[in-house]
Amino acid sequence: MAPPATFVDSMALQEVMISSPPDIKPTSSDINDAAPTGGRRAFKSTGPAFVPISGVYGGHLLGQSAYAAYKTVDKSFYCHSITGHFLVGGKPKIPFIYTVETVRQGKTYCTRYVQVRQPSPTDPRPFDSEVIFVATVSFKTVEPRGLESQVPPPTELKQWVSNPKGCEIAPAVDVPSWIEFTKLKGIPPSYTAVDLRKVDVEEENKSRPLHEHRKVQIYKPVGPFPPEEQSCLSICTHIYASDRNGMFAVTGPHNASDNIIHTGSLSHTLVFHANPDKLLFSNTNREGEGSQSWAVLEQVGDSASEGRGFIRSRIWDADGTLLATVIQDALIRVRVDNGDKPVGKGDKRKPTFSESLKSML
Structure with missing residues (x-):
């Protein structure tokens, strides 16, 4: 490969x-x-x-x-x-x-x-x-230091970044039927441009209400940056990674990811809170396994309604600094009630995501 x-x-x-x-x-x-x-x-x-x-x-x-x-x-x-x-x-x-x-x-x-x-x-x-x-x-x-405050970081943050290589490479599509499909087809996990890995938080999500289920991924860019573009490419890396698998933070808690009929981002906003020096991936020029080389993307599906989902994400560094906040409005149509009723304008005769994959086996 x-x-x-x-x-x-x-x-x-x-x-x-x-x-x-x-x-x-x-x-x-x-x-x-x-x-x-x-x-x-x-x-x-x-x-x-x-x-x-x-x-x-x-x-x-x-x-x-x-x-x-x-x-x-x-x-x-x-x-x-x-x-x-x-x-x-x-x-x-x-x-x-x-x-x-x-x-x-x-x-x-x-x-x-x-x-x-x-x-x-x-x-x-x-x-x-x-x-x-x-x-x-x-x-x-860049401006001189002024007011300084932020929400506290997750208590599990240090644990999330403690063993990056022990986390599995995030699937291209974080849906159970896709993960099973790749196993049956012998398709190995892969990444491009950004090394993005999935942190297992399934057990802790069991005790949370649906709108508080978290999806956690850690990431860093692949390859070195030219020194003169270290800052802009680091910032672009955060922007690039911020859209990865976010919609499944809405469908996953409902166990509805396999029943997706149509999904896609409508709008996506990212606001950085830290200055450029805090946003750098400073050791992209060498093979770094330490937690400082990774950023954390914490995603929550705040709302599911009207054939859409709203995803709120926070990006952290390993020290607990809030680097950025992301909000995403997404089109999410799924088949519900055992296929009797579609959501939104989706035609109930249209196959779900899992049905489409089964037809390809």
């Missing part, structure tokens, strides 16, 4: 020209040397996107949108928040085009608006093609 793609490979971008008619050509061999065009710059993905089963992983669009936006701001700024809206599912093996617009450029805060498209190679007007994802990315400069 080929080694997993590094995070740098996964995020790789090439600046492209915005011309009339649009003409997808590199403007510079160095992405940072190209001049902005009319307040907008565009970038084309050159690296692979993670594909859990058939569609592109949403965290890739989030992380790469932030990375593209980073290319348009001064190095004194860092991303402190991002909000993305998923409009159409991404297609594997087709490059993404990220158009970054300068909304505001202030002295301490600035804002970028990113539109993502997947035009076909023969599209004569690629910048007029369908938008599949949009994101608003806010940047700020």
Whole structure:
């Protein structure tokens, strides 16, 4: 099996020209040397996107949108928040085009608006093609220390990061039928761009109400970062990982993950609370097994209603610092009552996730 793609490979971008008619050509061999065009710059993905089963992983669009936006701001700024809206599912093996617009450029805060498209190679007007994802990315400069407070970290935090390699690699889709399917098919667990591992918290969840069940994953990027991009790529790693398997924090407590008919992210917001120095994966240049090399993603399904689920997540470092908070609104339609009634607009004749997998055995 080929080694997993590094995070740098996964995020790789090439600046492209915005011309009339649009003409997808590199403007510079160095992405940072190209001049902005009319307040907008565009970038084309050159690296692979993670594909859990058939569609592109949403965290890739989030992380790469932030990375593209980073290319348009001064190095004194860092991303402190991002909000993305998923409009159409991404297609594997087709490059993404990220158009970054300068909304505001202030002295301490600035804002970028990113539109993502997947035009076909023969599209004569690629910048007029369908938008599949949009994101608003806010940047700020580092400020002197001011007020300091946070919610206390989980009491189990030290235990979660005590033995990273003892945790199993998180499944591409954390659903019982998928895990069984991969065993029957002999598909080994794998990861790409980010080494993300699942912490077993099933026993402690048994005594919790459904809305307090926790899903816990730990992660770090794969491969080293160039020193000049250590900060921005570390932050993009957190953004990338924040979308992983979150929807199953809603369906899992209901034992309904196998009965999914249709699911997908609608919107995703991440707000960082720590300064860039606390967000660094400082030892990505070496093989580090210590807990300090891992971040913790703690996910809770606060609500399930109206064919949707609401996921609230917190990202911690191993010392208990709250690095970021994530909220996610997701489309979640499942078959209920033994198949007699669908939820939302899902057609009850449509197979569930587990039924689709059984048909492939």
